[in-house]
Amino acid sequence: MKIRFYNSLTNQEEDFVPLEPGKVSMYSCGPTVYDFAHIGNFRSFLFGDLLRRFLELAGNEVHHVMNITDVGHMVEGEADKMMEAANRVKANKKSGRVPEGAIQDPNDPYQIAEYYTQAFLQDARRLGYKVAYEYPQNVPRATDHVEGVDGMIGMIQKLLDRGHAYIAEDGVVYYSVESFPEYGQLSGNSIEKIKSNAGGRVSDENQSRKKHPGDFMLWKPDQNHIMKWDSPWGVGYPGWHIECSVMARKLLGRDVIDIHTGGEDLIFPHHECEIAQSCGTTGQDRFARFWIHARFLFVENEKMSKSLGNFYTARDVFEGKVKVADDKTGSPVEMGKKVHPAVLRFELIKSHYRMNMNFTVKGLIDSAQTIDRMVEFRKSLEEKTDGESADVDLSHPVLDAFALALADDLNISGALGVMLPWIKGDHPDPNLSLAVFKKMNSVLSVAPINEGISGAAEEVESESEAAELEQAQQWANQMDAARKDKDWPTSDAYRDKIHAAGFEVQQTPEGSKIKRRLGV
């Protein structure tokens, strides 16, 4: 199968063939753990997951690594991220958003990072993000890779030795972009253009110490920083970009990796700097052979931002905190209905990664509908087959068409255009159909959400959820009794109750059946 991806490095689609046949090395930029991850983060992460799962479907063994950025980096004119988080945690503890006792000491950045790391992993796992199940071996934390010759300090030293870095008069270690003529290739910049400092966000005072305005920090000596390590250049902390160069090389075990993913905003400066550092260290002309970037997510056609009130974390969505216009007043109110993780996952992966996706309540409703259909389909096949599926490979025409669509720059719409009508069609051989469905679901991972993840816990209903189900089923039984007596008003009353409790009721020859709504 010919696989093609759009490579940001060359701005064109290219044939993808891993360096080592059948084995793909892939690195994704992960979250900075100073707050709960939002749906925009997950759009980018889940795109990486989809990519990885597709490559696996295509017969590759994928070594996927994603970092956790738990170092607070100073931003000029702004508070350090971890400091910011500390202040927020203190406020949130009062409001109950961060549970009492979750973080003993909000002034300890390691505790804050740990808390948000665990929260992230939990969200990611609920969303079927495969690499999150491989923590910690494939999900390294930046703070674990600062020291040592194969750590950030080692790489910075190597860059100094090789003449790609220098120590400025204020003791800060900078990367010298002029030592790396390819700097700017990824983002379409050139060292000349960067010199003009078009963005104008960096103060003159800071610029004056650098040899070139584009030079970026590798190590900053700072005794007062909230997180600090000893180094040959004094006690301080590393620059933001160096961690990815180090961890990609260290964990993937190679100087040139196949794929590097991230959000489009990371192209410049983050990924540009990673390339400069990695190539500067290894002497190779490439760091990642393919750079694949996901576009931004919008919410109801607007950029997601806290000030617009449309900023949602994954858990906000799970908990039904997405806002909808109130029927009467038109002002935004929380929709109040829980959203199943599979629905959110599907919503975030169902549009092409290189298109801006627009997150909407209507989209969630659509997704819930689609997932529901898939779940029902699978259930009916499993009932017919006792869960026994046949063996199937990509030579099956439906799977072939499905995979072929994805092989074309991850054309998910095309793939769904194969899958959904197929589900609707006839299935004379349920064992075979089940096998086909499972293969498709190993990529989509929505019905159920943990397809192909060994050791992933089955979704367990909590006690209160089980009680709700029990209650709803009792109403359904009473509904049946009323229907038997043709007592329609009573029957309808029970149906309303069932709906209000978040369930669907279906009339079947064996009586009314209860099904939990997926949400929305």
Added chain:
RNA sequence: GGCGUCGUAGCCAAGUGGCUAAGGCAGCGGAUUGCAAAUCCGCCAUCGUGGGUUCGACUCCCACCGACGCCUCCA
């Protein structure tokens, strides 16, 4: 200003130099139903604008309009 991505029905969205422009949602009509839900059947677009190339373009080229991103916080 520079570098990119994109513009297909009410919404999401695939695709092709020429047969009927996928698929999903919503909507409409029908079957079914006590009424609904679910299900099933059917209906529902000429592809941002203006030029050009061509026997023929929505698909190729040019211009314009519009949306969005990046140009040292950001997935």
